[in-house]
Amino acid sequence: MFLPPRKLLKVSSNIWGSLHHKKVTHKKSTNKKSITKQTVDQSATSQASANTPATQTAESTEQVASQATTSTVAETQNTTTAQSTTPVTHSGFTLGGVDFPIVSFSGSGHVPADGNVYSWSQLANHYLIEYQGTAHNYISSATVGATVYVNGQAYRISEVLPWVDYNSAYNVLLSHRVTGGISFQTCETTSAASPLRLFIAVPA
Secondary structure, eight states: OOOOHHHHHHHHHHHHHHHHHHHHHHHHHHHHHHHHHHHHHHHHHHHHHHHHHHHHHHHHHHHHHHHHHHHHHHHHHHHHHHHHTOOOOOOSEEETTEEEOEEEEOSSSOOOSSSOEEEETTSTTEEEEOTTSGGGGGGGGOOTTOEEEETTEEEEEEEEEEEEOTTTHHHHHHHHOOTTOEEEEEESSSSTTOOEEEEEEEEO
């Protein structure tokens, strides 16, 4: 069927209007999807930003704990060093790390077999250690290079002269003594005229 030109134009206009309405609707839908995607992205970014302080807080807590541990270790090491460098005070005659009282002795013969070391009045800075006395138990530590103390003053043993004849021991002793040093002696046996072991020590 043919329509008059005027009606055809009107129909055509209606068809164009309908098509135009569909395009606008499609654009609005597309725009809605874009807005939705943008909202999701912003939400994800906000959540990531919200999580960041918690991570930073955890890292900061670990760092503070690590610094506290390091500080504690350093303080412990300093305390240990301070304790280990505390000087040890000695009194009397120190042999093998043990302190023995010093008692004066004059004359000749054997000194008492007790816990003392005897200072011989006939020769300054010369000490007598009885073979059967307590101090003799530590005489094995008196080797060349070892340190002995007299009233806190340190001396290093420079010579050990074993089995020196009793009758010549005094002259041997005088020939080996060092100015500013000390000497000491003990018997090699229990006999009355036992050979002597002489020790020469210099300031350490």
